[in-house]
Amino acid sequence: MLALKNVTKKFGELIAVNDLSFTVEQGQIFGIAGPNGAGKSTVYNLITGFYPYEGEIVFNGKNLSGMPPYKIARAGIARTFQIPQIFPSLTVDTSLNVGSRFGSGTGLDPAHVDKIIEFLELSEDRFTKTNKLNLMGKKKLMIGAALATKPGILMLDEPMAGSNAREIKALMDLILRINQEMGLTIIIIEHFMKVLTELTQELLIIESGSMICCDSPEKATRDPKVIESYIGDAYAENN
Numbered sequence: 541m542l543a544l545k546n547v548t549k550k551f552g553e554l555i556a557v558n559d560l561s562f563t564v565e566q567g568q569i570f571g572i573a574g575p576n577g578a579g580k581s582t583v584y585n586l587i588t589g590f591y592p593y594e595g596e597i598v599f600n601g602k603n604l605s606g607m608p609p610y611k612i613a614r615a616g617i618a619r620t621f622q623i624p625q626i627f628p629s630l631t632v633d634t635s636l637n638v639g640s641r642f643g644s645g646t647g648l649d650p651a652h653v654d655k656i657i658e659f660l661e662l663s664e665d666r667f668t669k670t671n672k673l674n675l676m677g678k679k680k681l682m683i684g685a686a687l688a689t690k691p692g693i694l695m696l697d698e699p700m701a702g703s704n705a706r707e708i709k710a711l712m713d714l715i716l717r718i719n720q721e722m723g724l725t726i727i728i729i730e731h732f733m734k735v736l737t738e739l740t741q742e743l744l745i746i747e748s749g750s751m752i753c754c755d756s757p758e759k760a761t762r763d764p765k766v767i768e769s770y771i772g773d774a775y776a777e778n779n
């Protein structure tokens with residue numbers, strides 16, 4: 541469904557993404573992990589067309605390389621950001637309608653927005669200004685705005701950051717429902733290994749922009765290279 545082929549991104553001297561190739565299959569939850577600064581968010585920025593790069597990114601047979609971000613959104617790729625990005629002066633309802641109007645390429649779809657608000661259990665906050673939402677509300681809103689664009693793939697960047705155990709559980713359930721009930725393919729960048737091993741079918745580990753391993757979460761978390769570079773012996777001993 542989504543394939544990166546020998547993708548490289550340099551910021552001056554720094555090689556943020558180094559000759560990276562991987563494929564995400566339709567219907568999967570695909571995980572990405574790696575140390576801080578490994579290049580995870582940059583991978584999303586390249587897929588969504590924020591920067592030029594070497595190599596090729598293909599989505600459903602369409603070559604995305606060189607396409608502007610709005611066209612990539614309309615091709616069916618949606619993302620959330622590591623730090624919640626919202627329109628603070630708009631209500632939840634208006635924010636989702638903006639996503640629907642500008643992201644989908646098919647215009648406003650009030651019934652679709654209704655469905656998302658119900659799915660995310662945001663009805664009570666529908667006419668609340670987004671800057672009044674708590675962190676969980678902002679996270680759901682950001683996911684909702686992404687869903688409003690009617691994507692084929694949803695890319696989440698550290699959705700659990702800053703959440704407590706109860707919120708992490710709620711977000712994991714939500715991600716599973718989006719995958720299973722909405723039938724969406726999902727990519728998730730996350731630091732919590734337990735979240736990745738529970739949610740994903742395939743796990744890509746990167747370090748300094750390069751692939752360390754891409755395998756089932758069971759195998760990836762036992763890969764000696766991964767343990768050495770990222771997870772640490774403590775995790776291996778406890779699991």
Ligand SMILES: Nc1ncnc2c1ncn2[C@@H]1O[C@H](COP(=O)(O)OP(=O)(O)OP(=O)(O)O)[C@@H](O)[C@H]1O
Nearest residue numbers: 551554556574575576577578579580581582583622
């Ligand atoms: N626009 C930019 N200009 C210059 N350097 C950048 C830019 N964006 C990212 N980098 C650098 O590229 C490297 C990878 O950054 P990136 O944000 O992709 O890491 P990450 O894996 O998402 O890390 P984290 O876990 O901290 O979010 C870092 O060294 C970062 O400083």
Ligand SMILES: [Mg+2]
Nearest residue numbers: 580581582622
């Ligand atoms: Mg990041």
